[in-house]
Amino acid sequence: MKKRILLAAAAALLASGIGIVVAQSPASAHGAMMIPGSRTWFCYQDAKSASGALQPTNAACASALANGGPTPFYNWFAVLRSDANGRNQGWIPDGQLCSGGTGGPYNFTAFNEARTDWPYTRLTAGATITFDYNNWAKHPGTFYLYVTKDGYNPANPLKWSDLDMTPFASIKDPTSIGGPGTDAGKYTWTAKLLANKTGKHVIYSQWVRSDSNENFFNCSDVSFDGGNGQVVGIRGGSQPPSTPPVTPSSQVPTSPTSATPSSPVVVTPSSTAPTSQGPATGNGCSATYATTGSWTNGFQGAVTVKAGSAAISKWTVSWTFPGGQTTSQVWGGKASISGSQVSVSNETWNGGLSAGASASIGFLGSGNAPTSLNLSCSA
Secondary structure: OHHHHHHHHHHHHHHOOOOOOOOOOOOOOOOOEEEOEOHHHHHHHHHOOOOOOOOOOOHHHHHHHHHHOOHHHHOOOOOEEOOOOOOOEOOEOOOOHHHOOOOOOOOOHHHHOEOOOOOEEEEOOOOEEEEEEEOOOOOOEEEEEEEEOOOOOOOOOOOHHHEEEEEEEEEEOOEEEOOOOOOOOEEEEEEEOOOOOOEEEEEEEEEEEOOOOOEEEEEEEEEEOOOOOOEEOOOOOOOOOOOOOEOOOOOOOOOOOOOOOOOOOOOOOHHHOOOEOOOEEOEOEEEEEEEEEEEOOEEEEEEEEEEOOOOEOOOEEEEEOOOOOEEEEEEOOEEEEEOOEEEEEOOOOOOOEOOOOEEEEEEEEEOOOOOOOOOEEEO
16 A cells, blocks of 8 residues: 555656655655644645645745755655664764754755744643644654753754753654555644743654664754744745754855844834735746845845746746845755846756746845846746
């Protein structure tokens, strides 16, 4: 049954122009935290689109796709280590907690990016909540839940010393509903959150199988702000303030720019709400611009490229900032930048668009956010 599901998924991906390799190892798919959602689960939910292409709207998810490719999105349930045998602290290196290190069947290192704008779940400290963990493949074992210490800063790479290594909850062989091999199937249990927590934190989960040495690792970003499970930062919902990633030392560093704020970005209030403009048509495609966040001497923008009445295989969108603004950080496309002039062409994974389908580009800018951009689009 599981092999049939994976082959069907592979066929669907190939039909959409995205190639994958189906793992032959039995350690190919198992599960991930759904409530509160892990980074891989939320980014998969955010990136899914009607066209079948991955089109994340969240800046952190878009960066993960650009840096790690599509495979971790379609295998959101496989952050695992076949040789873990209950090991965690000191075995998985600091800065690699969210990917379970680098020894799994897939490369999830892009989900280690230290940034404040991963999708997150709003919670209330001290409350008893229901935890759901996808059961794509069912195994006996124990789930251990840890949370970051007071003073945790999400703008820094997650280290073991950031976590309280006494689990605030653990559950052995919880109730299983539905599944396997479905998005909706899950293990479910209730547990009480630690009291007196405030602000952004990470709930770190480790699923230790009792029938093998295989373990699963998940980072679930949360905010203890009096919420009741509301999700922020995925498609169709509210978006979190965005900051550029702080790249772990194991990855290629990103040079800082004048557009990079020194502290977490706060989206401006409604008096300067995000702006947008109508489509600029071109040869086979159109493009629209929106300001999605702004701060002193900086802003975040989004450009949506939409195919016309016929399918396209590639696209390029260009603009010149009207007030001398600049950017040196673009995701969702390959950028060519000269001063205030910007040209962005598609990545390999988002160039093919069916008629009426769209792809998203995000960028960080320095200067005051423009109210509009004069866009040109060609396909």
